[in-house]
C-alpha cells in the first residue's frame with residue numbers, strides 16, 4: 001500500500017473524480033458489509049472488524065481532494081448541504097454543543113457552525129472518529145479546534161463533556177451492537193434533554209428509513225426530519241431521540 005497517499009489528502013490517484021467516486025463508494029460499502037459478515041460469522045474478532053473498516057473507509061476518503069468527499073459524501077457542495085443541513089433541525093433550542101460522531105476530516109463540524117450561523121443558531125462543534133489518520137487530518141485542517149477533535153470508538157468512548165446534539169451513524173458498529181450504541185449515546189454522551197440524530201439518508205421506497213431503523217432497535221423516535229433536494233426533488237430523511 002502506498003502509505004504517503006494515505007497521508008496526503010490532496011493526492012488524487014484518479015484522473016477524473018467521477019468514475020473514482022462511484023467505484024470507491026460502491027467498493028467501500030461492499031467491503032464493509034463483507035467485514036461485518038466476517039465478524040457475524042466469527043471469522044474475525046471485533047477489534048479486527050473496526051481496524052478493517054477503518055482501513056477501507058479512510059483509504060477511500062483520502063483519495064479525494066474535495067472536503068465533503070473526504071467526509072464520505074459524493075456529489076457537489078449543494079448536494080452535501082442538502083444531505084446534511086437537516087441535522088440542525090434536531091437542535092434543542094437556539095444553540096449549544098454539537099458532536100459529530102465519525103467526524104472524518106471535520107468538514108461537517110465547520111459546515112454545521114456556518115449553516116447554524118445563517119439561521120441565527122450558535123453552535124459549538126466537536127468531533128470524534130475511530131481513525132487516527134482522519135482525526136489528524138481534521139486537526140490539521142482545523143487548528144483552532146484541535147482540542148475538540150478526539151480519537152475514539154464511539155461504542156465505548158467516554159466524552160470529556162456532555163453534548164446538546166449528537167450526529168451518528170448506526171453502521172459505525174456491527175448490527176448486534178447498535179442498540180447498545182444508541183443507549184450509550186443517550187446515557188453517557190448527551191446532556192439532559194440533548195438529542196441524538198442519525199446521519200440522514202436518501203429516501204428510497206421499501207428501504208428502512210433512519211426512523212424505521214431506530215424502531216427496529218426498540219426506540220420510539222421523537223422527531224422525523226425531511227429535506228427536499230433543491231433541483232431534483234429527492235428526499236433526505238432522518239430521525240432524532242431525546243436523552244432523558
Ligand SMILES: C[S@@+](CC[C@H](N)C(=O)[O-])C[C@H]1O[C@@H](n2cnc3c(N)ncnc32)[C@H](O)[C@@H]1O
Nearest residue numbers: 071072102103104129130131152153154172199
Ligand atoms: C460516513 S463518514 C461520516 C462523516 C460525517 N460525520 C457525516 O455525518 O457526514 C463515517 C466516519 O465514521 C468513522 N467511524 C466509523 N466507525 C466508527 C466508530 N465505531 N467510532 C467512531 N468513528 C467511527 C469513520 O472513520 C468515518 O470517518
